[in-house]
Amino acid sequence: MKAMLILELKKNAQDRGLLFWMIILPIAFTVLFISVFTSGVPDADQETVILSIVPGYTVMFVFFILISMVNTFLKDRDVGMTARIASTSLSSIKYLLGKWLPYMFIVWIQIFILLAFGKLVYQVPLGQPWYLLITSAVLAFSATGIGLALSMLVHTENMGIALTQVFALGGAMLSGLWMPLEMMPDFMRIIAHGLPQYWAHQELQDAMNGTLKLSLFAKATAVVFAYGCIGFLIAFMRYPHFLKKARG
Amino acid sequence: MLSIQSVSKNYGKNQALQDATLSIPAGSCYGLVGPNGAGKSTLLKILSSIIQDYTGKVDMPKPEDIGYVPQEICLEQTLSAASNLHFFGRLYGLRGKELRQRTEEVLAEIGLSKRGKDKIIEFSGGMKRRINIGCALMHQPKLLIMDEPTVGIDPQSRKYIFDMIHQLIKKGCTIIYASHYMEEVETLCDHVAFIDHGKILQESSMDALLQQHVTPAVFVKGQLSPPSKLAASDNITEKNRGHLITTNQPLAMMDQILHHYKNDADKLEQLQLVQPKLEDVFFQLTGSALRDKSS
Numbered sequence: 319m320k321a322m323l324i325l326e327l328k329k330n331a332q333d334r335g336l337l338f339w340m341i342i343l344p345i346a347f348t349v350l351f352i353s354v355f356t357s358g359v360p361d362a363d364q365e366t367v368i369l370s371i372v373p374g375y376t377v378m379f380v381f382f383i384l385i386s387m388v389n390t391f392l393k394d395r396d397v398g399m400t401a402r403i404a405s406t407s408l409s410s411i412k413y414l415l416g417k418w419l420p421y422m423f424i425v426w427i428q429i430f431i432l433l434a435f436g437k438l439v440y441q442v443p444l445g446q447p448w449y450l451l452i453t454s455a456v457l458a459f460s461a462t463g464i465g466l467a468l469s470m471l472v473h474t475e476n477m478g479i480a481l482t483q484v485f486a487l488g489g490a491m492l493s494g495l496w497m498p499l500e501m502m503p504d505f506m507r508i509i510a511h512g513l514p515q516y517w518a519h520q521e522l523q524d525a526m527n528g529t530l531k532l533s534l535f536a537k538a539t540a541v542v543f544a545y546g547c548i549g550f551l552i553a554f555m556r557y558p559h560f561l562k563k564a565r566g
Numbered sequence: 567m568l569s570i571q572s573v574s575k576n577y578g579k580n581q582a583l584q585d586a587t588l589s590i591p592a593g594s595c596y597g598l599v600g601p602n603g604a605g606k607s608t609l610l611k612i613l614s615s616i617i618q619d620y621t622g623k624v625d626m627p628k629p630e631d632i633g634y635v636p637q638e639i640c641l642e643q644t645l646s647a648a649s650n651l652h653f654f655g656r657l658y659g660l661r662g663k664e665l666r667q668r669t670e671e672v673l674a675e676i677g678l679s680k681r682g683k684d685k686i687i688e689f690s691g692g693m694k695r696r697i698n699i700g701c702a703l704m705h706q707p708k709l710l711i712m713d714e715p716t717v718g719i720d721p722q723s724r725k726y727i728f729d730m731i732h733q734l735i736k737k738g739c740t741i742i743y744a745s746h747y748m749e750e751v752e753t754l755c756d757h758v759a760f761i762d763h764g765k766i767l768q769e770s771s772m773d774a775l776l777q778q779h780v781t782p783a784v785f786v787k788g789q790l791s792p793p794s795k796l797a798a799s800d801n802i803t804e805k806n807r808g809h810l811i812t813t814n815q816p817l818a819m820m821d822q823i824l825h826h827y828k829n830d831a832d833k834l835e836q837l838q839l840v841q842p843k844l845e846d847v848f849f850q851l852t853g854s855a856l857r858d859k860s861s
Contacts, residue, residue: 321656325642325649332644398638402701405614405634406657561616565638 319408322416329390330424336386340428344379345435348372352440369443372436373522374495376429377515380461381486383425387465388478391417391560400564410557414550418466425458433526445528449535453521453542460514460542463549470556473563489515514545567592568709568740573622575608582608583620584764590742590757595735597755597772598744599848605764606744607637610713613742627709630658633702637714639694640701641686647673647697648682651704658705668704675733676700677726692723699727709740716750728754748845758844760851767851772844779850780842782816785809786823789833793826808836816840 330336352371356364394400403413433450436442444450464485472478490496492506493515499507510516517538524530568590575583583605590596600606611617613626614634626632641650651669660668673679676696686694699715712731716724731741731754745751751758752772759769768775786792787808801812813819816839827834 321653324656325645325653328645328649329642398636398640399642401611401616402634402636402640403657404616405629405632406654407629407659408657558619564616565636 319412319416322403322408322413323419326390326417326420327423330386330420333386336424339382339385340379340424341431343382344375344428344432347379348375348432348435349439351375368436368440369523369526370498372433372440372442373526374490374519376432376436377457377493377518377522378486378490378495379432380425380429380457380518381464381489381515382482383421383428383461384465384468384482384485385479387421387462388469388472388482389475391469392472392475392478395560395564398565400561404561404564410561411554414466414553414557418462418550418553421462421465422458425461426454429454429457433522443526443528446525446530449525449530450522453518453525453535453539456539456542456546457514457518457522460518460546460549463546463553464514465549467549467552467556470553470560489513492516493519495519514542517541568627569625570609570613571623571625573609573612573620573624575612575617575620582764583612586622586761586764586766588759588766588769590740592740593735593738594757595731595741595743595755597751597758598742598761599746599748599751599758599844600761601746604761606761607713608764609761610634610711610742610744614711630705631708633705633707633710635699635702635710635712635715637717639691639698641694641697643687644685646683646685647678647689647700650686650697651682651700654701655704660705668706672700672703675703675730690720690723692719692726695719695723696726696730699730703734707739709742710734711742711744713744714746715743716745716747724750748843748848752844760848762852768847775847776842776844779847781812781814782842783810783812783840784816784819784823785836785838785840786811786834787836788827789835790827790830793822810840 348371352368355367355371359367391400394403404410408416433442433444433454437444468478468481468485472481493499493510493513494502495515499510499516502510521530521535521538521542524534570586570588573583573586574581586605586609598606598609608617612620612624614632615629616634642653645653648669651672652665655665655668669682670679673682676699678693678696678700681689681693686697689697695715699712702710716727719727728750731743734741741754743751743755755772757769757771758775760767770778785805785808787806792802792809792811803810811819820837820839823834823837
């Protein structure tokens, strides 16, 4: 498994596209939207807007890792690498973990950079750092777990990109990452309570503000974590089918 | 001895492999010959544990003792040759000093010692093929399974790969070599199996197979008519403005031809012993040439 970990980290370290999707684009969006939504707004309200946008866009862009994950799995499948690895004594669970963990690490770093950017540029508070650390880790686990499942389910890269947009943008909209949930219709609020983005946003926002209660932390963490577990379970069950489609 | 017995595999309604039975002597170079889509890759995937949902019995070494060289070049293009070898070495359980040492050894075996740090993307197709093979040699497997390892490469790289295979055979490694290039299989392998439409048509030692199916022949081209005794025979056919004479005693036949031209030696343009070829056997067994099937 360590071999897979090292290989994936080496590959991703050279991937400039990943840097664009994971860091540059979210920072650009954060800056753009903060300047749009704080223009002409009183200073007191500006803080509230910024405190919603920084964690909101962080959560939204975390899910763009799905594109890279789908891309790497399908590429491996189509060039014969998946089949070749399957011919070694590496078990399927170690293969999946070896591919998954580096992405989890990358997303964790991404969250750290985006929150640090918010802190340095917009002076957002990081009131409960331990809660932030754990929430970030669980969010990284969840997003990449969903990415893992998606990679095993889709047949083509285009399908993967399309579904990533649905997860990232649809989930962001429904979870109140773009605008306060209070402004949305009732049915959308109900849907939001079933989405990991909503709970991760609530956790990050409250932990940054220093007001995250243990009960919400436990509940939100459980929901977000469950998504990651389900993702891994689907990926594990789907792997034999994925391998059948592999060239080589 | 490695063996598979009555192995079948379906892809939906398509039967990729039907009741395949093979015996592969340890230490042999075993050729698996058939056109594209015949079932070779499916069989190799079963042998290398990639496909596990099949019926029948497979008696093979453990995955740790098998090296698999796929038809595709399965290398990380943006990483160096040494990094790729390291990766597969680690997958096969090598660590630390042993891993570094084997990487150096394999780079030397594939003739790329000085280019270990170069990225795969910078190599020629033939060099990539050699690294592709090298990855499967990292753990010094007892069985090497090669699926069309010379597709699309230059003659020099092909020769290099052949030399590598000869060295491996000398070291006692068993090799299963799948190809639709008959000449390669004939050059390298001592045993061969023909596969078509998912069925094993025949398996045997190379010599026995050639002797069983193809009669040797003599090709003669000259200005004299063939000896009258031969001309009336069914064993003579016209070919390339000469005559092809099939016979179980080709040397005696050549002697007879030379005698026929004894007084007109300057009129004999060509006299050649025609060795039996694997492609002829395939033709006899299937009724069509391999390249016709491939196309």
